[in-house]
Amino acid sequence: MVLSIDQTDDKKKSKAAPTVLKEPKAVRITLTTISIAFLFIFLVMPLAVIFISALRKGFDVYVTSITEADAWSAIKLTLLVAVIAVPLNTLFGILAAWCITKFKFKGRNLLITLIDLPFAVSPVIAGLVFILVFGAQGLFGEWFLIHNFPIVFALPGILLASLFVTVPFVARELIPLMQSQGTQEEEASVSLGANGFQTFWHVTLPNIKWGLLYGIILCNARVMGEFGAVSVVSGHVRGLTNTMPLHIEVLYNEYQFTAAFAVASLMSLLAILTIIIKNIIEWKTSHH
């Protein structure tokens, strides 16, 4: 993660001093070949298969598969969940990382452990927890149902599950980064008379923006792609509570393989798009 931030520096260094590399040529070639072959087999090939299978029956079938009502509602739901969950978790991630790295307080380690919890817990369990709490036989019983505000098997449940599984992404990205940066710059800023918010906005944020962006992108990818936890709380109502990954499963189980791959290719495109956007922003800022 920190790697990606230093990437540009590395490139400059490697251009400047290639002679430093002392490994024998054979070792370098073997290692490069292995990593390229690995990338090809585990990344490029499956991706290619998705697009080839998606277009197997022609472009018209492809377009109808992703514009058909249920697919369209799944796309909208997925985007809606991402648009709500990602900003919330970004905010939380920044706050948590700020607290943990810039201050020392009781329960700090506990907070770090809690943030890591969603990584350790299986997504299925995460989903079940919400059923146990908000389900009709859960803590609140039928209260939500009677008041026409269902939590599970509706948007709020899907949101909660998505938020839960993606809590660590932004915070986990920022904590090591902010820890390595220390607090000197902030201390200087405060001693020069800036208030807390000014310090954060003008000193901390510019320092962490690449790590933050990377965290947001990871968080976004996971929100859109989350299957397990969402599957448990979704109820699988077509055209209503199916997100894109769930819709892909439905299509696959209905023998509509081409349509399934069409929606899958759309998800892959979204992923590729986020990576491109990240690179463009990175490139633009480094040129200004």
Added chain:
Amino acid sequence: MKKRTITALALSVSLLLTGCSTSDSKSHAETINLLNVSYDPTRELYDDVNQVFSKKWKEETGQTVKIQQSHGGSGKQGRAVIDGLPADVVTLALAYDIDEVANNRELLNKDWENEFADHSSPYTSTIVFLVRKGNPKQIKDWDDLTKQGISVITPNPKTSGGARWNYLAAWGYASKKYARDETKIKQFMKDLYGNVQVLDSGARGSTTTFTERGIGDVLISWENEAYLSLDELGKDQYEIVTPSMSILAEPPVAVVDKNAKHKGTEKVAKAYLQFLYTKQGQEIAANNYYRPRDTELLKKYANKFPNIPMITIRDFGNWQKAQKQHFSDGGTFDQIYSTK
């Protein structure tokens, strides 16, 4: 730039939210939403039923009814309804799963089985074998499944409704063959399930294992699911073998009274299930390879639905008894499967 992104984000959120809420309020005024929570293999059946019923209801009452579908393993779907999935009707794989719904939260009348004709099962099916084209392992009857070297695919009876019918059909055959000698029946079942290579959690999962992944010599399957595989995946690749004896699988339907009352959909929910019993509904069922209850139609499609001796769930008492004896913890399935 940051500010602009934030405004753009806020705008898109509000747009999406308002977009959803307006379309919701509109549909509340003009259309009735009905949620049918069903099991796995009925996707195609209810696609057809919903289309015809919506049209018919519109003609008769002027109301637009939109039927939403949720599919999954029968037990899992029942569980979701208990946990608050607001189903107006449940159309599950076996009576036990609807019994479970009836036993919780007073969701429906415990006597639901007598609400509609034929134990509330408007269509039936049976259990058959799907084998690879040409039947290379010469699988003809239940005995052949217990032979050494045969690889069998069937879902897990603990989680799948279809799998429980499979299990009981095999049990029924063995029971007749060995004149109810329980030790011999259990040995038969042990041999059969010893041959099971993949125990998927649902019927559709097993079908995909057998067809897409190409695992196994024989798939024990719903008759309708077997026919569907032929249609979807090629008559040149598989064929159906009907055993000498099987079980009458009766997938039941019920209105979830409490939810329907809350949403005010009792009338249309009842009409929806009654539609399944009409000539039109029965014809749709038959076209989707479910055996119609209507005797005339059953005769008409006799070539699709061979007449074989069938036991019923009532030969096991009822589903509560069958569940307790065979599929609960420590039941016969656990005995034959864990000690293999």
